[in-house]
Amino acid sequence: MAQYREQMAALKSPASSSLKLGPVKIPRAAEVLANQLREEIVGGRLSDGDMLPNERELTESSGLSRSSVRDALRMLELEGLIATKQGRNGGSRVCKPGRDTIVKTVSLFISSRRTRRVSLVEARGAIEPTAAMLAAKHRTDEDLARIQEKHAAMVAGIDDLDRFLRGNLDWHMAIVHASHNDLLIAFMESISHAVYDVTNDETLNPPEVRQQVVRIHGRITDAIEKQDPAEAKRLMERHVTAYAEFLGMS
């Protein structure tokens, strides 16, 4: 605790000289501790699956109060770096953050900024062609089966907007997953729900558009089956820009 107070004091000490300095960040106790623990984790001294000391021990060794310790643990938990379990033999276990952490953050970003439809479609247009190319390059047989299955589901549901859009979403996500690139998967998962919501409208999916979508999806699926990266990318690019232009006109 004394340690902490010193840090505080140092931060607030007057800059008596004429140094121009930006706004001073005053960290809270919990943040300081969280930073230390985070450093231990990403620095590799604590690895996946290890247990953190329990709250009371941390309280002692840090010199902070239990509330502050708990605040720090909550932060790490929200960051997806630890998972906390109640009960005997419970405690905080280190774990690698999953894609869901990214998805939550980006989803909040999108919905609270009311990101425009065009921005979403642009972002999708950036990710999907590359994802399709990588899928064609790296797909396994299970990946392919999944993609074909989702495509079939969409074709079967072409007359039902909900089923059609659901199948559409699933097909796109199956392709991105087949890229085996965690970052692209996370980004795409983050925006796909928003894209779904924003295109969930009868007028944005008239029958002739659906027909065309199904046709090109089929061709892309084939290109991935044949493991033709360039073709998969080219077709996917045409597909997303075509739909973007269609949206732009409506």
Added chain:
Amino acid sequence: MAQYREQMAALKSPASSSLKLGPVKIPRAAEVLANQLREEIVGGRLSDGDMLPNERELTESSGLSRSSVRDALRMLELEGLIATKQGRNGGSRVCKPGRDTIVKTVSLFISSRRTRRVSLVEARGAIEPTAAMLAAKHRTDEDLARIQEKHAAMVAGIDDLDRFLRGNLDWHMAIVHASHNDLLIAFMESISHAVYDVTNDETLNPPEVRQQVVRIHGRITDAIEKQDPAEAKRLMERHVTAYAEFLGMS
């Protein structure tokens, strides 16, 4: 509080029938409150700049303890949905989450999963061509000036690896900013530092590669100046895939 206990009890009530159900999520008091407040915010009943009730009021109206209320506020703060200020007239003010929230999350994801270099470069390869295209389409004069400035800085620092890479990074980010697409900017900011770290190596940037990089950067800058989206995209695509292949060989 009584309310909360009821929820708990309901969650644990025996499913007397033979329903198969997944692992039961047991929310904590603070989470429940956080969810309610988050809903108020993203649902639009509280908008950017509004003040939340202070902690004691929330304590009263929620029936929870102050610790739980504070836990909830901390969560929202970490999500970037509120900013809390100490002191008189302090409190929690609603704010839109910024890109930095995404950047932090994704950076943690990358570093704690030890994401492979190739994945990073693939993700960059997805984002940048589209960003270049959008930059050519939507750039302002200030955007262009900034891009040209960063390009000049890189050229000037071509013999100093640090300056070269720093200029490289800045140029790429300037282009992405000129796309005026918040999602692409956030994604690119998230990975650019990692890409920088991962390519910060003399052997990955021999003189002849630097020369070539500068040349094509110049052409891309020109395409953006001339507002030629297709050309900007084509060149950027060639640029990133060329570097990806160079990395793949080394």
Added chain:
DNA sequence: CCTGCATTAAAGGTCTAATATTTAGTTGAC
């Protein structure tokens, strides 16, 4: 032997209440 129940211990979850610190306004001396 093994099943099932009660007990217990260890951990996190919650509540209360007090104290410390920060910050914006207010007042008063000059």
Added chain:
DNA sequence: GTCAACTAAATATTAGACCTTTAATGCAGG
């Protein structure tokens, strides 16, 4: 009028108690 001291209102932190959950343990009865 201006600056310093004071005051009030808010969050930050601490302390300690009690509650709830969970797993291990032990024991009784099959």
